[in-house]
Amino acid sequence: MARSTIRLSILLASISLVAAQDATGTYPAVPLASKGPYIYPSGIPYKVDTDVGLVRGTQLGYNVCNSTTENQQSLCQTSWLNALDDFCLWAPPEAGRAVGDIEGSMIAWCTKPGHGARLIPAGALTGVQFTKTPDYVQVVGFIDQTQIDILQGDFGGEMDPHGADLRGNPMGGIVFSEGFTGAPVQAMEWHNFIGSNTFCLKACDPARPNAARFCEHIYDRLGCAYNAPNRARDGAFEACAGDSQDFPGVYTDAAGAVRTYTQPPEALGAITSVGYTARVPASSSCSAFASAALYTGLPGGGTGASGSAAAAATTTTTGAGAGAGTGTSATRAGSSSAALASSTSGAEALHLSCLAVIGAIVSAIILA
Numbered sequence: 001m002a003r004s005t006i007r008l009s010i011l012l013a014s015i016s017l018v019a020a021q022d023a024t025g026t027y028p029a030v031p032l033a034s035k036g037p038y039i040y041p042s043g044i045p046y047k048v049d050t051d052v053g054l055v056r057g058t059q060l061g062y063n064v065c066n067s068t069t070e071n072q073q074s075l076c077q078t079s080w081l082n083a084l085d086d087f088c089l090w091a092p093p094e095a096g097r098a099v100g101d102i103e104g105s106m107i108a109w110c111t112k113p114g115h116g117a118r119l120i121p122a123g124a125l126t127g128v129q130f131t132k133t134p135d136y137v138q139v140v141g142f143i144d145q146t147q148i149d150i151l152q153g154d155f156g157g158e159m160d161p162h163g164a165d166l167r168g169n170p171m172g173g174i175v176f177s178e179g180f181t182g183a184p185v186q187a188m189e190w191h192n193f194i195g196s197n198t199f200c201l202k203a204c205d206p207a208r209p210n211a212a213r214f215c216e217h218i219y220d221r222l223g224c225a226y227n228a229p230n231r232a233r234d235g236a237f238e239a240c241a242g243d244s245q246d247f248p249g250v251y252t253d254a255a256g257a258v259r260t261y262t263q264p265p266e267a268l269g270a271i272t273s274v275g276y277t278a279r280v281p282a283s284s285s286c287s288a289f290a291s292a293a294l295y296t297g298l299p300g301g302g303t304g305a306s307g308s309a310a311a312a313a314t315t316t317t318t319g320a321g322a323g324a325g326t327g328t329s330a331t332r333a334g335s336s337s338a339a340l341a342s343s344t345s346g347a348e349a350l351h352l353s354c355l356a357v358i359g360a361i362v363s364a365i366i367l368a
């Protein structure tokens with residue numbers, strides 16, 4: 001082949017390679033919520049999301065997490081919700097950006113070693129309630145969110161295995177629990193709100209009939225008080241058995257009629273009134289613990305606080321039923337549309353960089 005022909009072939013091959021990697025779609029062939037259930041640990045793929053060429057880019061981290069990935073730079077995206085002393089929260093890979101802008105790339109921060117993920121620094125958790133019901137396991141609590149790379153004052157966002165483009169937030173993120181059968185089972189449906197120094201994470205039992213409804217993902221602007229009604233108290237650490245909640249968004253009005261709330265679009269502005277208060281189901285057999293006895297093996301916190309310091313944290317109980325997620329959480333900004341908006345700009349950035357590559361190739365040939 002003549003040298004110019006070779007150059008042309010390389011140019012065309014480069015352009016087709018670039019084109020193949022360009023963002024050509026939004027939706028994956030298989031939605032995240034339909035992937036699995038994977039058998040832990042042998043059945044888990046290195047990355048659950050293998051899509052390339054979609055507007056939100058590729059999965060940030062990985063799902064095969066073990067002792068070699070267990071450090072504070074871990075990008076493990078396999079999470080757990082086992083017990084009061086054993087769960088992980090989705091939080092940013094690095095500080096600096098609002099949760100609502102990076103829900104697709106959140107990673108697992110866990111309360112104990114053994115999951116191949118980052119560890120929540122000692123003292124960051126200041127109150128947690130774990131509840132197991134016939135349909136799900138749930139943790140709700142209070143955290144110094146700056147210790148897990150969430151900005152001070154960030155009201156946060158909502159993560160679930162759906163998302164506006166069905167790739168999930170985080171993309172490729174999966175959640176396991178030993179709370180259903182005693183052995184690791186992938187929770188196909190789960191939701192997690194975090195922000196304003198509070199969090200709630202619910203993993204729904206896939207063997208039960210209404211997992212998708214208990215772990216509903218469409219009320220992303222309502223926060224924990226509506227999606228995971230609870231009696232968590234700052235300063236208290238307790239594990240409870242309980243009845244199941246009403247499905248998020250479903251309530252019984254004063255006349256006894258069962259109604260379904262419709263979340264208004266973000267374009268209509270902040271939600272200042274929801275019009276009902278979510279029922280907090282009865283809980284029983286609550287056992288209280290000191291955090292020092294629960295969260296051992298954690299690295300030192302940013303403030304030098306130890307687990308025992310957290311145990312001594314002042315209790316700021318605001319009365320039964322107050323729980324985490326009331327107040328500002330009720331007006332949190334929606335996340336789904338925000339995620340899609342940032343996807344669009346991501347696609348533009350990707351497109352621009354492809355053009356830049358083609359431009360570099362062309363100018364290299366012209367200059368040759």
Ligand SMILES: *[C@@H]1O[C@H](CO)[C@@H](O)[C@H](O)[C@H]1NC(C)=O
Nearest residue numbers: 046062064065066067068069
């Ligand atoms: C541990 O995790 C890493 C990163 O995901 C993976 O490459 C490696 O194969 C894993 N090791 C074992 C023994 O599973």
